[in-house]
Amino acid sequence: MPCMDDDVLRRGKPTCHVEYDEATALLVGDALQSLAFQLLSEHSLSGDAAKQLQMVKLLAVASGSRGMAGGQAIDLASVGKQLSLPELEQMHIHKTGALIRAAILLGAHCGDLEQSQLDKLDRYGKCIGLAFQVVDDVLDSEADTATLGKTAGKDADNDKPTYVTLLGVQSAKKMAAELQQEAMDNLVEFGDRAQRLRELADFIVMRKY
Amino acid sequence: MPCMDDDVLRRGKPTCHVEYDEATALLVGDALQSLAFQLLSEHSLSGDAAKQLQMVKLLAVASGSRGMAGGQAIDLASVGKQLSLPELEQMHIHKTGALIRAAILLGAHCGDLEQSQLDKLDRYGKCIGLAFQVVDDVLDSEADTATLGKTAGKDADNDKPTYVTLLGVQSAKKMAAELQQEAMDNLVEFGDRAQRLRELADFIVMRKY
Numbered sequence: 001m002p003c004m005d006d007d008v009l010r011r012g013k014p015t016c017h018v019e020y021d022e023a024t025a026l027l028v029g030d031a032l033q034s035l036a037f038q039l040l041s042e043h044s045l046s047g048d049a050a051k052q053l054q055m056v057k058l059l060a061v062a063s064g065s066r067g068m069a070g071g072q073a074i075d076l077a078s079v080g081k082q083l084s085l086p087e088l089e090q091m092h093i094h095k096t097g098a099l100i101r102a103a104i105l106l107g108a109h110c111g112d113l114e115q116s117q118l119d120k121l122d123r124y125g126k127c128i129g130l131a132f133q134v135v136d137d138v139l140d141s142e143a144d145t146a147t148l149g150k151t152a153g154k155d156a157d158n159d160k161p162t163y164v165t166l167l168g169v170q171s172a173k174k175m176a177a178e179l180q181q182e183a184m185d186n187l188v189e190f191g192d193r194a195q196r197l198r199e200l201a202d203f204i205v206m207r208k209y
Numbered sequence: 210m211p212c213m214d215d216d217v218l219r220r221g222k223p224t225c226h227v228e229y230d231e232a233t234a235l236l237v238g239d240a241l242q243s244l245a246f247q248l249l250s251e252h253s254l255s256g257d258a259a260k261q262l263q264m265v266k267l268l269a270v271a272s273g274s275r276g277m278a279g280g281q282a283i284d285l286a287s288v289g290k291q292l293s294l295p296e297l298e299q300m301h302i303h304k305t306g307a308l309i310r311a312a313i314l315l316g317a318h319c320g321d322l323e324q325s326q327l328d329k330l331d332r333y334g335k336c337i338g339l340a341f342q343v344v345d346d347v348l349d350s351e352a353d354t355a356t357l358g359k360t361a362g363k364d365a366d367n368d369k370p371t372y373v374t375l376l377g378v379q380s381a382k383k384m385a386a387e388l389q390q391e392a393m394d395n396l397v398e399f400g401d402r403a404q405r406l407r408e409l410a411d412f413i414v415m416r417k418y
Contacts, residue, residue: 026235027281030242033239034269034274034278037246037268037269038266040265041262041263041266042266049259049261049262053250053262056246056250057247060243061247063243065240065243068239073233073236076232076233
């Protein structure tokens with residue numbers, strides 16, 4: 001089993017472990033993870049240290065065994081296996097969804113929002129996180145490598161379960177559209193303030209790479 | 210270049226990437242790093258959130274590009290190269306020393322100490338961190354694999370610079386003893402309260418594995 005994602009291209013450029021080497025890419029990942037916690041601990045928007053600590057915890061949980069690292073572990077364990085739709089969803093909610101959700105919530109925590117508003121932004125984040133992965137699977141099955149900027153068809157080659165293999169392309173696209181709509185529904189009460197978040201949801205679903 | 214440390218034994222047991230696989234070992238490392246930040250952010254000894262944030266920053270800096278990850282990068286870049294003693298010291302101060310120092314300082318921050326006392330404990334931590342590595346190099350050159358619980362002679366085989374190759378065994382042992390003494394000197398004013406730290410310094414220098 002290779003150490004790392006076997007993708008050799010991202011956004012049309014060689015991935016870090018190809019451009020440099022695996023050891024360097026892994027170290028850079030470790031260093032950047034530390035840097036995120038460093039930045040969260042040293043910059044204060046509000047002078048509210050308790051809120052900053054809450055943000056540190058949010059990022060730590062989203063990155064760890066109950067977040068990204070846990071999702072990646074499920075992913076490793078599921079190669080060549082048949083997953084049900086709920087199992088696939090669980091994997092992606094952790095693997096890619098947790099950090100997307102955390103990014104939304106970290107921003108939300110910088111504002112002065114009520115819990116019900118934080119909950120809405122959390123649901124928005126969960127929807128776009130899942131939509132991101134569904135669209136990724138569709139792109140992997142449909143686009144060519146030049147457009148995608150990374151190796152197309154890799155998931156099928158690796159015998160990995162995807163939304164496309166489980167649902168078919170049309171249902172996967174429908175699922176992405178539904179998630180996009182649910183994301184938008186959770187932004188209604190924020191009015192114009194949420195315009196960038198709407199653009200982000202649109203980008204995630206309409207992107208071609 | 211291998212992804213990971215090529216040691217196959219630690220404390221007489223197979224290392225994680227041998228017992229499981231490299232991908233799993235790497236993920237466990239990522240998850241444990243997150244867990245450290247999670248624990249630091251959710252448990253409060255003093256109710257002093259600002260101090261806890263300071264501890265998060267301390268650990269983040271010690272783990273990142275100016276700490277452990279940076280030292281590991283120097284290590285990777287120095288295989289097969291001639292390093293001077295100051296260069297070797299810089300590598301180890303970061304690679305293994307930074308986290309040992311952080312462990313001492315994180316404990317110190319839980320108490321109510323003056324800055325001059327924190328500085329003394331910091332110097333203590335720096336000394337035992339460096340001593341740890343000097344002793345590691347001596348053990349690697351002298352012990353057999355069964356005693357050491359990890360593969361002996363690995364550094365020389367890998368053409369890695371060590372304190373033993375630079376100084377010789379006798380001078381390396383003398384250096385470790387001097388670092389142990391300097392560590393102890395920095396504990397004087399703490400009296401009996403620092404007994405465990407003295408035992409730790411003794412263990413690091415007198416250990417056989």
